[in-house]
Every structure is written in structure tokens, then in C-alpha cells.
Amino acid sequence: MRNQYMAKVLVYNKLVTEDQINAYKDKVSDSKDIGQVLVEVGLLKPALYQKVLAYVRDLEAKNAQAETAAAANAAAIAAAKEREAAKAKEQAKEQAKAQATPPAKKAAANEAPSAPASSSQGELQIEGNDIYGKSSISAKEVKAVAGLESTQLAEFKPTMQESEPEAPAAPAVAEEPAKALPTHFAVESGEGAPVQAPESLSPTTSLAEMIAFARKFNATDIYLYPDRQVAMRQSGNIVPVTEEAMSVSELSNRLDDVADCFDDGYKIVQGENFSKTAGVPGVGRIRLSVTWFEGVPSVSIRIIQAESASLESLYLPPFCESFAELTSGLVLIAGPSFSGRTTTMLTYAETIMRNRETYIQTVEKPIERLLRNTAGAVAQREVGLHVHSGVEGIELAMNNGADVILFDHLENMDELSLLLQASNAGALVFAVTTGNNIHALLSRLLASVPEVSRTNFAYTLAEQLKGVIVQQLVPVVQNQGLILACEAMKVSSTVANMIRKNDFSQIAAAISSQHDQGITLDDSLQKCVESGYIDGFEAWKRAYDNRRFASYRPAK
Structure with a gap:
């Protein structure tokens, strides 16, 4: 018993x-x-x-x-x-x-x-x-546990402050509503006295120094796993950066280094998986993901770049720069995970802020890079921290009269419908979503709408959609970094008609025929190969029609 x-x-x-x-x-x-x-x-x-x-x-x-x-x-x-x-x-x-x-x-x-x-x-x-x-x-009913006898037990609520003596029980306090937001709304930037990157790393190196080391050598991710060497991702490749393996105790110490750095005061709980952003003093912001197995954590750290970027530095097609000059409409930015979609969206925001006075509001899941608007106003809101949901964040931006809305990232049709409504009301909207090419992205969006309302939705999307970018990050030759390859287009009258008819069989041909207003992924990869940025094998792996790069296919 x-x-x-x-x-x-x-x-x-x-x-x-x-x-x-x-x-x-x-x-x-x-x-x-x-x-x-x-x-x-x-x-x-x-x-x-x-x-x-x-x-x-x-x-x-x-x-x-x-x-x-x-x-x-x-x-x-x-x-x-x-x-x-x-x-x-x-x-x-x-x-x-x-x-x-x-x-x-x-x-x-x-x-x-x-x-x-x-x-x-x-x-x-x-x-x-x-x-x-x-x-x-x-007589409170306790949730049944499979294989164990069902009982009723008196309420038991242990305190986590074990070092303090037990005090007499306090009067009962009503529980906070399930949807209540955190009371801590400050967004930590990670600013402070700069941490110097060490010459080499070991498992005992502090987490701040590891992050400083990663920034120094342009690494995008840090991986800390029990009984393995510390590893970092550089130019798309994962390489070990320590000679010794990291013990479980040292891994716990690295988690302790960041325990008080979360934006919403989150406390790490053993056995609870999570992924959150944090500002680490002296080295900036990171995104920390922790997975537990049998009481032992595995840690992945994404380095969030603090520096502003320009559209030119992203190597987007020249016509994509005109999206920043729009005053209303919807621009979709898609691609696989870790393809730099959020960076592209925030770069558009920073370009707009440099060129005109505007009020920008973001809805992010979660906030990554912090924006500074010297020629207007900017409000960044995180789902779960400042608003309950993406829908609530969009409604708040519309009610506040935001000129530009940045949404990262789309998860359901309610969010997309509201963003279309916002663009129809006069806002310029940039939204991040998933997709490997424009054909698949548009087909998926329309297929997600119930058939009874699909026609009306297609007409609204055709009217409000101004541009689409589907991007990938490809390793540059000799591990010199990553370069962006993309499929992108301005929405022409021809493409708008395809959206209204829900027929995208000729979308690739339409994009190619637009010349300076569109580019296919295969054309973008071809330019990267011809410019010497990427190896032909990388293009063959990613091409929509890999027969075009068949000569780069490795011999069996």
C-alpha cells in the first residue's frame, strides 16, 4: 500500500x-x-x-x-x-x-x-x-495511475524552499486563473560588461564564455550532451570544440549559469522539457532548449544575432527590396526550420525604420532579436509573456493602429485570417510560416480552409498577398559561412488569378516568366553555383528539379 x-x-x-x-x-x-x-x-x-x-x-x-x-x-x-x-x-x-x-x-x-x-x-x-x-x-478525487489502486488522499503541497523552517499554514488563497500571464514583463537584452572569449574551451568553461567563443567564430548553435564533447555548428557543420567529454555534473552547472536569465522569470525544473529565450549578461540573447532523459538534461543553444542587418547583406533578389516600400498588404516569408526566416523578417522591419517614421508591432513566439526604432515606435510582444495567443496579439496590434505588423510564426488559419484583415485595413504585414516552395505553400494554405469558405478566402488572399519568399541557408564552400538561396516572387495579376482559381500547376512557369519580378529556387541555386559560393552537390541536394544539377551528383 x-x-x-x-x-x-x-x-x-x-x-x-x-x-x-x-x-x-x-x-x-x-x-x-x-x-x-x-x-x-x-x-x-x-x-x-x-x-x-x-x-x-x-x-x-x-x-x-x-x-x-x-x-x-x-x-x-x-x-x-x-x-x-x-x-x-x-x-x-x-x-x-x-x-x-x-x-x-x-x-x-x-x-x-x-x-x-x-x-x-x-x-x-x-x-x-x-x-x-x-x-x-x-474527499478530493486523485487522478488514477495505471496499475495502481485508486485512493482519495488529503491535499499535499510541499514547499520548494527547503532551507527555511516550516511556518504555520496560511489561509487558503484562490488559485491563479489558468490563462493568467506572467507578472514579469521585462525583456532582458543580455547587455552588460562584455565577456571575453577564451582561447580554448573545456567542459568547466562557463556558459557565458562558451557563448562568447561561439560569437567570435560565427557559430550558430552550441550542443551540450552528457558524456560527450561540447560541439558547435559552424557553416552548417557540427564540430567538437573540447577535447574532454562533459560530465552530468558539469552539464548541470552550465544550466545553473543561465537559470536566472529568462525573460519571464522562468525557473528550470528537473524533468521538464522547455525551449525559451534568455538574455545572458555580457554575451547577449540566446534560445535555450532542454530535453530530459532519466533525470539527465541535453542542451541546445541557438545564438541570436544582436547586430542589425541590411537587405543587401542577405543576398535576396533585388526586387525583394521593394517589399519594404509597401504601405499595406501581406508578405509571406517561408522555409524550413533554421533557415533564417525570422532574421529576414526583422531585417525588413529595420529597413523600414531607417527609411520612414512608422509604428511597428511584432507578435513573436518567442522574441529573439530586440528592435530599436529611432524614427518612430516599436512594440515587441511575446506569446505567453505579453499576450495569451497569436490571435490576441494581432487584435491588439490592429486596435493600437500599428502601421507594420510582424508575425512569427503562423500556426493556424485564425491567425492568417486576422492578418489578412489587418492588411485589408491598411497595415503592412510580414508573416513567417513553413514551406519548401511557393507551390506547396499556397496549396497548403488554401487546402487548410473549409471548402464552403475557400472561394472567399482565395479572393481575399489574391487581393492582399503582395509577395512570397521561400528561403534556404546553404553552406558556402570551404566552410566560410552560409548563403541564402530562395524562391521568391512579386504577386502579379497572373499569379493572383491562379490563387483565385486554386490552380497552381503553372506557378513555376509564371515565376520564371516574370524575369526581374520572380526567381525559382533552382535558378537561385544555379546563380550561387556559378558565382562560386556553393558546391554543385549542395545545389543538387536542394533543387526542386535535381536533374538540372545531375552532373554534380556523387558517384555511387
Whole structure:
């Protein structure tokens, strides 16, 4: 019973998950309960385990007392029944009236009320004190754990401040609504005294110095895995940067380095996967992703560039620069993950801010690079930090009269519909989404709309869509960095008609025929090869029609 009670308490109070209980319950033995197993694998702190154990022992003691009392009560009732039965039998011999009354029924009429029957499901009604001395009676249903007995347990809420002495229980406070936003809204930039990059790295190097090292050598990502060398991604290739492997303890120390740097005051919880941005003093902003396996973390760090960029430096087709001159309409920026879509979108914002006074509002998931608008105003809002959802962020931007709206990134049709509504109302909208080419992107957008409203949506999209960029980052020869290859177009009347008809079979031909107003991915890759930026093999791997680059195909 102890393991069943302990599992219920741990799951109900969100100290561990039901899946974690099920994953390790096979390791339970007569000498080791489920709490000790979870402590060994690092999912439960020893101090919390001791509090849970004390609570469960108290619960077992109370249940034992209740069972003893119930047994004594049952014995007394049985003795009373025997006395009543004997008395009824004696009376039956003396009175004729008693002959018509079954002795059992008469005995039942005279016997004392019996104790309430216990639940067939083994539910417990617990009365007493919890581990904080708070008197309580609880009949709260606890979420069932597969393979364990269903019980009802008194509420158990351990404090995380284990170093402080326990205080008397405070009056109950109503729980914060599920959709409440964080109270901490500051966005940390990571500014401060610059951290110097070391000459070489080791697993004991601080996380700030690792980030400084990555920036110095233009690495885009840092990877920290247990019992492996520290690695970084440079020019699209992953290379080790330490000779020694990183131990689990050193990996935990690197997480401690960044624990207080999150924008919303987020605290790292062992066993809880997450991906968030943070500002690390002296080295700038990063995006930290942590995945746990058996209590051990694996860490991926994306380096967020703080420097402003120009459209010219992105090597976009020249006609794409005109998108920054638009005053209304929708521009879609697509591509696979880690293809620089957000960088392109923010570069458009910075170009607009340099050339005209405007009010720009972003809705990001999450905020990465911070914008500075010296010729107008800019407001950056993060979903989950400043607004509950992307839809709420768009509505807020529309209500505030934003001239330019940047949205990163589209996840549903409600968001796209609102962005079309915003562009129709006079705003210029840049939105990041997924897609490998323009044909697939437009086909997917229209296929996502219910057929009954697809025609109206297609007409609205054809009217408001001004341009599309689908980009990829390709390694430059000799590991000299990355260059952008893209498929892009201005939406011409021909393309707009295709959108209205939901027929994109000739979209590639239409893009090619636009000459200085469109470029296919294969044409872009061809230019990169001819300019000597990329190897032909890279073009062959990425081309829409790789027969065009068949001569670069490696021999089998």
C-alpha cells in the first residue's frame, strides 16, 4: 500500500508525472519504494521524498488505527447479534405471536445501526493533519495511475524552499486563473560588461564564455550532451570544440549559469522539457532548449544575432527590396526550420525604420532579436509573456493602429485570417510560416480552409498577398559561412488569378516568366553555383528539379 499511496501523492502534487511513475515502478522492491527509486534517477529531491514519506507513514498509521477500530466494532456488533438471536429464540417458545415473526427479522429490528460499508473501490476518507500541521478533511478525487489502486488522499503541497523552517499554514488563497500571464514583463537584452572569449574551451568553461567563443567564430548553435564533447555548428557543420567529454555534473552547472536569465522569470525544473529565450549578461540573447532523459538534461543553444542587418547583406533578389516600400498588404516569408526566416523578417522591419517614421508591432513566439526604432515606435510582444495567443496579439496590434505588423510564426488559419484583415485595413504585414516552395505553400494554405469558405478566402488572399519568399541557408564552400538561396516572387495579376482559381500547376512557369519580378529556387541555386559560393552537390541536394544539377551528383 505504501507505494500506491506515495505514487498518488507524487502525481497529484505534480512532483512527478504518471508516465515517470509507470516507467520506474518495475524497479520497486521490498527494500526500495517508488520514492527512493525516483530519488536515485534524479527525478525527486531527497528532502521532498522525506516529507512525502512522513506524510504516507502518518496516513498508514491512521488507516491502521481505523482498521483496528472497525474490527473491534464489528466484533461487538456480532456479539450483540448473537445475544439478540438467543433472546428472540427464548421469546419464541413463550409467545405464540412471536411464531409468525422470523427471528432474524426481529433481531435485525433490535440490533444497533451498523458501521457504514467501505467503498468497493478502496477509497479512503482521511481526517487529520497534513505535513504542515493544517487540519483537513479531504474527499478530493486523485487522478488514477495505471496499475495502481485508486485512493482519495488529503491535499499535499510541499514547499520548494527547503532551507527555511516550516511556518504555520496560511489561509487558503484562490488559485491563479489558468490563462493568467506572467507578472514579469521585462525583456532582458543580455547587455552588460562584455565577456571575453577564451582561447580554448573545456567542459568547466562557463556558459557565458562558451557563448562568447561561439560569437567570435560565427557559430550558430552550441550542443551540450552528457558524456560527450561540447560541439558547435559552424557553416552548417557540427564540430567538437573540447577535447574532454562533459560530465552530468558539469552539464548541470552550465544550466545553473543561465537559470536566472529568462525573460519571464522562468525557473528550470528537473524533468521538464522547455525551449525559451534568455538574455545572458555580457554575451547577449540566446534560445535555450532542454530535453530530459532519466533525470539527465541535453542542451541546445541557438545564438541570436544582436547586430542589425541590411537587405543587401542577405543576398535576396533585388526586387525583394521593394517589399519594404509597401504601405499595406501581406508578405509571406517561408522555409524550413533554421533557415533564417525570422532574421529576414526583422531585417525588413529595420529597413523600414531607417527609411520612414512608422509604428511597428511584432507578435513573436518567442522574441529573439530586440528592435530599436529611432524614427518612430516599436512594440515587441511575446506569446505567453505579453499576450495569451497569436490571435490576441494581432487584435491588439490592429486596435493600437500599428502601421507594420510582424508575425512569427503562423500556426493556424485564425491567425492568417486576422492578418489578412489587418492588411485589408491598411497595415503592412510580414508573416513567417513553413514551406519548401511557393507551390506547396499556397496549396497548403488554401487546402487548410473549409471548402464552403475557400472561394472567399482565395479572393481575399489574391487581393492582399503582395509577395512570397521561400528561403534556404546553404553552406558556402570551404566552410566560410552560409548563403541564402530562395524562391521568391512579386504577386502579379497572373499569379493572383491562379490563387483565385486554386490552380497552381503553372506557378513555376509564371515565376520564371516574370524575369526581374520572380526567381525559382533552382535558378537561385544555379546563380550561387556559378558565382562560386556553393558546391554543385549542395545545389543538387536542394533543387526542386535535381536533374538540372545531375552532373554534380556523387558517384555511387
